[in-house]
Amino acid sequence: MREVLSTTRADDLLEPAQLATSELVTNAVVHAGTEIGIRILAVGRALRVEITDGSTRLPVKRMWSATAGTGRGLHVVDQSSERWDVEAGPRGKTVWFEIGHLPRALQPNRSGASPVDAEHRESTVQVILLDMPLLMHRAWQEHAATLLREFLLYTLEADPAVLDDHAAASDALSILDEQLPRPTLPVDPEELMANLVEPTVTGRQVILDVPTSSVPHFAVLDDVLSRAGAAAQDGLLLGPPTQPEIREMRQWLCAEVTAQAAGPATPRPWRARTDARQPSDKDAALGPTHRDLVPLEEPVIATDQRYVIVAATPPILRFLGYRDETELLGRRILVLIPQRYHQAHIAGTTFHATNGRDVLLDRWITVPVVRADGSEVPVELRVEPRRLTEDDWIFVATFRVG
Structure with missing residues (x-):
């Protein structure tokens, strides 16, 4: 790209052109898995770049979290070029972008494009x-x-x-x-x-x-x-x-x-497995290891990065109706969350671990919790992440109970 634009003396287009090209080539490499063709047309301050691969699956803009670590490729192309599109055929596709306007004589003849018609459309x-x-x-x-x-x-x-x-x-x-x-x-x-x-x-x-x-x-x-x-x-x-x-x-x-x-198969509905005790050779040390990290006189529950309960203080145990901490240690925090919120908790903690989304962290919120006898009670709580080592965190939930 640098070589082409230097011949047309349009060096100021280099940065957006390189960025958009690298995004489209990367998409072709990691999503198509086929040979890739690159074609560059440049005249004066006009540029058209075409990336061809052998996959018929069309690119789609991802609407992911602002903090997501991937999924921004087409947004980058959108911001780096004046227009872009895709031309699909029965054996592959061409994704192109343009900056400026090529002379009419050099503009591609789109009548030659091969749309995927009914005859070639895959079953x-x-x-x-x-x-x-x-x-x-x-x-x-x-x-x-x-x-x-x-x-x-x-x-x-x-x-x-x-x-x-x-x-x-x-x-x-x-x-x-x-x-x-x-x-x-x-x-x-x-x-x-x-x-x-x-x-x-x-x-x-x-x-x-x-x-x-x-x-x-x-x-x-x-x-x-x-x-x-x-x-x-x-x-x-x-x-x-x-x-x-x-x-x-x-x-x-x-x-x-x-x-x-x-072949003919009866669909199996999804059934979540929740409140499972996670096998771990650390289970025996969960309580003693983490008890010093939380104030025993306050109603507090702490989990590790697997969202397994590693500490529960006497005040919160009494409030929830558990006899001692061994009834909670090693269990997923889902045991305290009503079933209707399980998806929200699993999704929220996955978003946080993946991209740092923290809408409900470090603030007081009112939520229902499940007690030992299965009943629900609303509580105020605040969840704070605390770093133990460079790689290890715990999540400490402090409760306000009567």
Whole structure:
């Protein structure tokens, strides 16, 4: 790009042109997994760049959180160019952008473009998703994209074939992102608490149309994210490990597509597994290790980064109706959260771990909690993250109780 623009003496276009080109090439590398062609037309202060690949899946702008670590490519292209679009064909696509206006004689003849007509349109299979957790899915999309990108960078040098796996996994992830409804994420805490509850965050029956060629990509998505999650768990990636419910949702989603595409199969509804005691060789040391971190005379509960309870003080135990801390230590914090808020909690903590979204942190909020006997009671609480070491955090919830 630098060489081309130096010949037309339009060096001031270099920065936006390089930026937009690098974004489109990166998209083609990580999402198409095919050979890539680059064509540059430059005359005076006019420029057109075309990136061609062998994938028929069209690029889509991601509407992710402002703090997300990925998903901004097309927004960057939008801001760096005056216009951009995509021309699709039966065997691939060309994504182009323009700055300025080329002379009419050099403008592409778009009549030669090959739209995907009915004759070449790929067949699809219909997949029925029952009780689809839409809010968890939205949080998972950002988390999964982050893990895929980091895992690609981590393994690429040792295993170049991971590019093909990444392209297949990205294809499956995009199909879900484009077709599943997206719950709105309010910024106001009260609006967030009021709206993101069951049943509004669950799709009772969602129809998914999956291109036949993309069906195997869902098994690849499950496998690659399983390996990426293990790498994150071992501290090899910057992204956070996957929460159990998010992992199980992914496995269910991919299995439903594979099973229903293989032939007649009765759809299995999603059933969340919650309040599971997480196996850990640290369980015996949870209480003594963390008890010194919280004031015993105040009603406080603390969790680790897995959202497993690691400390509970006597005042909060009495308020919740538990005899001693052993009844709570090692259990997911979900045991204290009403079922209708489970999706919101899992999604919120996933967003926070992935991109730092912290709408409900460091402020007093009123929420219902579940006591030992199953009853609910409203409380005021404030959750503060506290760093233990460079890599370890705990979340300390201080309660106001009567």
